[in-house]
Amino acid sequence: MFSIKRGLIATAVVSTISLVAGCSGGSGTSDTTASGDSTSSTGGTLTIATSTPPTSMSAQNTGFGSESLYTQAVYDSLLRAEPDGTISPNLATEWSWNSDRTVLTMKLRDDVTFTDGTQFNADVAAQNVLRFRDGTSSNASWLSRVADAKAVDDYTLEIDMSEPDPSLEWYLTMNAGMQESPAAFDSPDVETTPIGSGPYILDTASTVVGTTYVYDANPDYWNPDEQYYSHLVLNIYSDSSALLNAIQGGQVNAGLVSDTTTIPQIEAAGFSLVSSELDYQGLLLMDRDGTLAPELSDVRVRQAINMAFDREALLNAFVSGYGSVTEQIWPESSSSYDASLDTTYSYDPEGAKALLAEAGYPNGFTLQMPSSSAFPSQIFPLIQQQLADIGITVEYTDLQIGDYINDMIAAKYPAAFMQLQEDPTDWQIATFSITPEAIFNPFHVEDATVTDLVSKIQQGDTAAGAELNKYVVDQAWFAPFYRLTTNFAVDANTTAVAQTGNVYPYIWNIKPAA
Amino acid sequence: MVRFIIRRLLAGVVLLLAISTLSYMLLYMGSGNIARTILGQSATEDTVAKKAAELGLDQPLLPRYLDWLQGAVHGDFGRSWFTSQPVAEAISSRLAVTLSLVIGTVILSAIIAVAMGVWAARKGGIADRIIQVVAILGFAIPNFLIAIFLVRFFALQLGWFKPTGYVQIGDSFTGWLGTVTLPIIALSVGAVAAVAQQVRGSVIDAMRQDWVRTLRSRGIPESRVVYKHVLRNAGGPALAVLAVQFVGLVGGAVIVEQIFAIPGLGQVSVTATSQGDIPLVMGLVVAVGIVVVLVNLLFDVLQGFLNPKVRLS
Numbered sequence: 001m002f003s004i005k006r007g008l009i010a011t012a013v014v015s016t017i018s019l020v021a022g023c024s025g026g027s028g029t030s031d032t033t034a035s036g037d038s039t040s041s042t043g044g045t046l047t048i049a050t051s052t053p054p055t056s057m058s059a060q061n062t063g064f065g066s067e068s069l070y071t072q073a074v075y076d077s078l079l080r081a082e083p084d085g086t087i088s089p090n091l092a093t094e095w096s097w098n099s100d101r102t103v104l105t106m107k108l109r110d111d112v113t114f115t116d117g118t119q120f121n122a123d124v125a126a127q128n129v130l131r132f133r134d135g136t137s138s139n140a141s142w143l144s145r146v147a148d149a150k151a152v153d154d155y156t157l158e159i160d161m162s163e164p165d166p167s168l169e170w171y172l173t174m175n176a177g178m179q180e181s182p183a184a185f186d187s188p189d190v191e192t193t194p195i196g197s198g199p200y201i202l203d204t205a206s207t208v209v210g211t212t213y214v215y216d217a218n219p220d221y222w223n224p225d226e227q228y229y230s231h232l233v234l235n236i237y238s239d240s241s242a243l244l245n246a247i248q249g250g251q252v253n254a255g256l257v258s259d260t261t262t263i264p265q266i267e268a269a270g271f272s273l274v275s276s277e278l279d280y281q282g283l284l285l286m287d288r289d290g291t292l293a294p295e296l297s298d299v300r301v302r303q304a305i306n307m308a309f310d311r312e313a314l315l316n317a318f319v320s321g322y323g324s325v326t327e328q329i330w331p332e333s334s335s336s337y338d339a340s341l342d343t344t345y346s347y348d349p350e351g352a353k354a355l356l357a358e359a360g361y362p363n364g365f366t367l368q369m370p371s372s373s374a375f376p377s378q379i380f381p382l383i384q385q386q387l388a389d390i391g392i393t394v395e396y397t398d399l400q401i402g403d404y405i406n407d408m409i410a411a412k413y414p415a416a417f418m419q420l421q422e423d424p425t426d427w428q429i430a431t432f433s434i435t436p437e438a439i440f441n442p443f444h445v446e447d448a449t450v451t452d453l454v455s456k457i458q459q460g461d462t463a464a465g466a467e468l469n470k471y472v473v474d475q476a477w478f479a480p481f482y483r484l485t486t487n488f489a490v491d492a493n494t495t496a497v498a499q500t501g502n503v504y505p506y507i508w509n510i511k512p513a514a
Numbered sequence: 515m516v517r518f519i520i521r522r523l524l525a526g527v528v529l530l531l532a533i534s535t536l537s538y539m540l541l542y543m544g545s546g547n548i549a550r551t552i553l554g555q556s557a558t559e560d561t562v563a564k565k566a567a568e569l570g571l572d573q574p575l576l577p578r579y580l581d582w583l584q585g586a587v588h589g590d591f592g593r594s595w596f597t598s599q600p601v602a603e604a605i606s607s608r609l610a611v612t613l614s615l616v617i618g619t620v621i622l623s624a625i626i627a628v629a630m631g632v633w634a635a636r637k638g639g640i641a642d643r644i645i646q647v648v649a650i651l652g653f654a655i656p657n658f659l660i661a662i663f664l665v666r667f668f669a670l671q672l673g674w675f676k677p678t679g680y681v682q683i684g685d686s687f688t689g690w691l692g693t694v695t696l697p698i699i700a701l702s703v704g705a706v707a708a709v710a711q712q713v714r715g716s717v718i719d720a721m722r723q724d725w726v727r728t729l730r731s732r733g734i735p736e737s738r739v740v741y742k743h744v745l746r747n748a749g750g751p752a753l754a755v756l757a758v759q760f761v762g763l764v765g766g767a768v769i770v771e772q773i774f775a776i777p778g779l780g781q782v783s784v785t786a787t788s789q790g791d792i793p794l795v796m797g798l799v800v801a802v803g804i805v806v807v808l809v810n811l812l813f814d815v816l817q818g819f820l821n822p823k824v825r826l827s
Contacts, residue, residue, distance in 0.1 A: 056598050113819055141557070246678045249676060405547075
């Protein structure tokens with residue numbers, strides 16, 4: 001016979017389950033609402049909103065860019081990049097190349113200890129360099145020209161190159177130069193429990209992987225002048241309205257704003273924007289030898305495609321005007337950037353048609369391109385329409401983003417819409433999208449002029465970059481639309497300085513407002 | 515009773531095995547270039563190939579699945595491909611968060627729904643109308659809209675609650691309550707609407723039965739008739755609806771969790787599924803499967819307590 005008592009017991013059982021469920025969650029303490037310290041000064045908590053979790057916290061396998069803050073908090077790099085891109089000392093205090101730029105010798109600090117007590121030295125640094133080269137970081141290929149790394153003495157590191165790499169120092173300011181304690185090398189937890197020598201220590205008990213990453217200041221940091229906070233919290237907001245609510249509710253001090261439509265409300269909440277331009281969006285006209293689309297091997301066709309786009313209109317339609325129109329893939333911060341190149345191809349559908357007719361395609365042609373729901377939905381139809389206006393019929397194949405990038409890199413499409421970073425150095429740009437081996441030159445197109453200029457860049461010729469830039473624009477290898485503005489919002493108590501070549505300001509450039 | 519429970523548990527194990535096999539096959543078909551998705555666009559093909567080999571993506575389907583199954587049987591679900599976190603750890607912490615939301619919602623909505631349903635059934639007329647309208651509105655308004663309204667009004671306008679985030683119940687009960695109150699209210703509206711309607715209908719049906727008249731004629735107070743006898747008879751169908759609600763809420767919590775940035779299953783299931791994080795998705799499938807089997811069993815046992823006839827069938 002059922003009675004009220006039994007009902008109560010059942011209810012009590014359910015409540016107990018819920019209590020147990022609540023308690024057993026996570027390990028130790030975890031407060032994902034660690035709100036920003038509103039009276040922020042040295043010693044408070046800095047809470048930053050991010051958009052993606054790190055794939056790995058190990059120095060060997062970590063990415064950079066959108067993952068940079070997570071690991072910059074715990075690891076020191078051999079070198080440091082200033083906001084304008086100049087390179088200054090960090091764990092390495094002096095460095096020099098041999099005459100043919102194949103051996104880099106670095107003098108290292110002798111007063112650095114990892115948070116597990118291990119001493120940092122040249123042998124550890126050599127191991128870290130080789131581990132990064134052999135790891136699965138998305139940037140592992142940066143060190144592909146490193147033949148060997150070894151300790152000359154306790155605090156002198158030598159890196160031997162198989163061929164010169166003018167960007168090596170630049171790479172060593174980022175994840176490729178990050179230094180991890182040798183004790184972590186073989187630890188089973190290395191992917192989630194980092195041991196570095198940097199300004200902060202990850203508090204794994206309070207961290208909820210994929211949601212919130214909590215750090216405490218490293219009490220033995222060798223450079224205490226750059227430890228502005230006693231705690232650092234990185235919260236991931238996958239949803240732009242949740243981010244906006246957190247900003248309006250004063251729960252974060254700073255954050256990356258990906259949804260430009262929320263900017264007016266973010267500014268109304270007393271935040272200001274630290275803006276920079278990092279990526280460009282546009283078409284990659286990859287099949288320049290005409291393997292899949294013979295039409296693209298004619299430079300006039302590629303130039304006509306460049307004339308088909310009303311870049312201002314696309315900038316407003318796609319990203320609400322947050323960016324600047326461009327026709328080159330070099331960033332404005334580069335000495336090889338040439339403002340006059342941005343007006344090489346004006347919007348001229350009639351002129352484009354005439355060029356196509358001159359090239360032998362008076363009735364246009366059909367072009368195969370991939371599309372993906374990973375990009376804002378209005379992009380693909382608008383590109384299709386602009387090209388249709390000059391007689392080119394675009395046929396899309398809709399793909400998942402992983403397949404989109406992979407098929408592009410596997411040379412399955414003659415052209416594609418893409419968003420790519422504009423790297424700070426000529427060599428990076430060349431090896432990323434221009435040289436025959438470059439990831440974004442999937443048809444491995446070779447060109448005598450390009451080969452000559454790239455080898456000059458590799459030998460350290462600083463004038464060759466501008467020449468290469470001009471040549472690539474004239475040859476219409478790409479059809480860039482605009483550079484995108486990256487917006488990092490900071491509250492009234494926080495300041496930040498934008499970093500050349502990175503989506504986030506560097507961790508030591510985010511400080512309390514004076 | 516014990517045999518009934520054992521039989522149901524065995525059926526649950528078979529069901530889990532079937533679901534996990536099917537899910538693995540589907541995920542495998544849909545997993546295009548996971549290694550590329552993980553590493554993004556700057557990785558060279560060599561690095562992508564190395565990553566794929568590291569994750570065992572170069573293996574054919576059957577050995578990969580058997581490998582997973584062998585680990586799963588021993589409680590080892592591998593690591594997330596996208597965050598390197600052990601799957602068991604990722605899910606246990608998040609499952610607890612989501613369950614505390616769902617259980618809170620079920621308890622709150624059961625109390626409110628029974629009160630509303632009984633009130634409507636006994637008073638009829640205008641009260642009944644009001645309940646009907648409220649229920650229809652509760653059905654019609656999606657819970658994320660309610661969630662957005664709650665954040666805007668109670669968190670941002672009045673500042674009574676934090677707009678986003680979660681505090682573990684073990685750290686601070688009041689802190690926990692402060693972070694789950696709004697999400698639970700948002701989730702409860704729809705559940706209340708569904709259960710209240712059911713309670714109202716069942717109570718009206720029960721009140722018309724001959725035995726109710728008999729009880730009244732013996733002078734038993736009306737409140738006792740309703741709350742002891744009528745409710746017990748009406749409870750069965752309401753419990754069934756509540757069980758369905760419970761399972762639905764595990765999924766329904768997804769959007770609400772995103773709005774409040776609560777680190778529950780919702781957030782992780784959206785990202786893991788869209789990224790194709792097979793180890794994590796498989797862990798989720800198994801965890802949610804276990805929850806569904808256990809919850810259904812629990813509600814069936816409760817039904818058995820309420821109504822001895824159910825036990826025999």
